[in-house]
Amino acid sequence: MIRILVADDHTVVRESLVAALIASGECQVIAEAADGVAAVEQALLLRPNVAVVDISMPKLNGIEVVRRLAVEAPEVRSLVLTMHEEEEYVLHMVHAGASGYLVKHAPMAELITAVKTLAAGEVYFGPYVSRVLAMQVQRPGRSFDDPYGALSIREREVFHLVVDGMTTKEIARKLEISTKTAENHRSRILEKLGVRNTAELVRYAVRKHLLD
Amino acid sequence: MIRILVADDHTVVRESLVAALIASGECQVIAEAADGVAAVEQALLLRPNVAVVDISMPKLNGIEVVRRLAVEAPEVRSLVLTMHEEEEYVLHMVHAGASGYLVKHAPMAELITAVKTLAAGEVYFGPYVSRVLAMQVQRPGRSFDDPYGALSIREREVFHLVVDGMTTKEIARKLEISTKTAENHRSRILEKLGVRNTAELVRYAVRKHLLD
DNA sequence: CTAAACATGGGTGTTTACCCCCATCGAATC
DNA sequence: GATTCGATGGGGGTAAACACCCATGTTTAG
Numbered sequence: 001m002i003r004i005l006v007a008d009d010h011t012v013v014r015e016s017l018v019a020a021l022i023a024s025g026e027c028q029v030i031a032e033a034a035d036g037v038a039a040v041e042q043a044l045l046l047r048p049n050v051a052v053v054d055i056s057m058p059k060l061n062g063i064e065v066v067r068r069l070a071v072e073a074p075e076v077r078s079l080v081l082t083m084h085e086e087e088e089y090v091l092h093m094v095h096a097g098a099s100g101y102l103v104k105h106a107p108m109a110e111l112i113t114a115v116k117t118l119a120a121g122e123v124y125f126g127p128y129v130s131r132v133l134a135m136q137v138q139r140p141g142r143s144f145d146d147p148y149g150a151l152s153i154r155e156r157e158v159f160h161l162v163v164d165g166m167t168t169k170e171i172a173r174k175l176e177i178s179t180k181t182a183e184n185h186r187s188r189i190l191e192k193l194g195v196r197n198t199a200e201l202v203r204y205a206v207r208k209h210l211l212d
Numbered sequence: 213m214i215r216i217l218v219a220d221d222h223t224v225v226r227e228s229l230v231a232a233l234i235a236s237g238e239c240q241v242i243a244e245a246a247d248g249v250a251a252v253e254q255a256l257l258l259r260p261n262v263a264v265v266d267i268s269m270p271k272l273n274g275i276e277v278v279r280r281l282a283v284e285a286p287e288v289r290s291l292v293l294t295m296h297e298e299e300e301y302v303l304h305m306v307h308a309g310a311s312g313y314l315v316k317h318a319p320m321a322e323l324i325t326a327v328k329t330l331a332a333g334e335v336y337f338g339p340y341v342s343r344v345l346a347m348q349v350q351r352p353g354r355s356f357d358d359p360y361g362a363l364s365i366r367e368r369e370v371f372h373l374v375v376d377g378m379t380t381k382e383i384a385r386k387l388e389i390s391t392k393t394a395e396n397h398r399s400r401i402l403e404k405l406g407v408r409n410t411a412e413l414v415r416y417a418v419r420k421h422l423l424d
Numbered sequence: 425c426t427a428a429a430c431a432t433g434g435g436t437g438t439t440t441a442c443c444c445c446c447a448t449c450g451a452a453t454c
Numbered sequence: 455g456a457t458t459c460g461a462t463g464g465g466g467g468t469a470a471a472c473a474c475c476c477a478t479g480t481t482t483a484g
Binding site: 364365366367389390391392393396397409 | 433
């Protein structure tokens with residue numbers, strides 16, 4: 001029987017996870033934690049086979065929890081469960097010593113599979129994570145697929161003004177360039193970022209956290 | 213036996229919720245949905261007693277789902293389940309016609325209680341929501357200027373499609389209306405929300421948390 | 425029942441967005 | 455020194471967005 005620790009600050013979610021894991025009949029949940037500090041304490045005390053850890057938690061986030069467990073209790077395998085698919089998270093978690101990474105969009109069956117895989121001493125990364133890791137190996141140092149980074153200085157200025165809702169004419173006036181130049185920049189930005197129109201451009205900015 | 217619909221885009225969470233609800237032995241889950249559109253469809257088709265709805269969902273967010281169910285299937289009681297505690301969410305949801313509001317920090321037992329309360333025809337709002345509502349009653353001045361709420365059902369559909377980056381023509385095709393009608397809706401939306409163009413519209417959606 | 429709101433679609437413009445070419449000039453790179 | 459890249463500007467065109475009108479039915483609310 002696989003002994004599991006579940007750490008998630010949302011009580012409804014955590015207790016549901018516990019119920020689902022138990023219902024699978026393949027494991028037992030020996031501990032729960034609602035924040036990072038409690039998760040580490042429980043793990044060090046009870047030494048579960050697998051620690052299912054959410055990233056966003058009060059007091060101590062999931063990344064820190066994984067890092068500490070990797071050092072202080074290496075036999076406890078960490079399975080990160082999160083809703084974030086951003087590459088930065090993936091790399092951080094793997095670097096911190098996580099043995100598995102699963103997004104919350106994955107089906108429950110995959111969680112069970114991941115838990116069993118980790119308990120068997122293997123690592124489990126879904127197809128998405130594997131792809132990110134592969135890209136990282138192929139092009140070390142640079143983040144994969146970062147069209148924004150391909151924008152020139154000037155193009156980034158224009159980019160932010162467009163996202164702010166300014167028209168081409170207003171942008172041209174503000175930057176003291178011709179309307180045509182601003183328009184050219186605009187087209188080039190759309191092309192480089194692979195979006196079709198202004199709406200998709202703004203959504204791109206939101207997705208990449210380029211606002212505020 | 214209480215018949216329940218569970219709508220949450222995170223599959224792990226959704227399936228766990230289902231497992232936990234079933235484990236309680238007091239209800240049966242007759243349907244699941246991974247996005248807002250599917251949630252409305254399922255609810256209209258199967259008419260559950262209670263619809264447990266997450267706020268952040270693709271295609272159609274929880275607020276919209278509640279609003280539509282309140283109109284098209286008033287006998288289906290909506291229980292909003294979210295991690296957001298912001299006042300604006302609470303007011304929006306209640307105004308949209310939700311019969312219950314629960315944060316994910318609440319214990320599972322409270323979810324069961326809430327479900328049973330709603331199934332019995334009562335409303336269930338936790339202490340936090342009640343407090344917010346009380347404050348609202350105490351200062352009934354300008355409730356909350358909500359230009360989005362001034363949009364009609366159809367206009368909201370168009371709104372979300374525009375924010376998703378679709379052109380007028382694509383929207384018309386999807387909704388099976390003429391390009392001109394879609395264009396008219398579009399203009400009216402810009403006017404009602406007080407924005408000048410698509411970029412500002414998307415930013416509005418971001419600011420009001422109307423995405424996902 | 426009447427008035428208002430809504431969804432639909434059309435007309436007629438102007439403005440803006442977007443695309444594909446092109447050229448020049450300077451700076452950096454090789 | 456030659457080449458690439460960035461920023462600048464333009465021509466010419468299509469498509470889309472946007473702003474005003476307007477008219478019908480239908481539904482809804484007072």
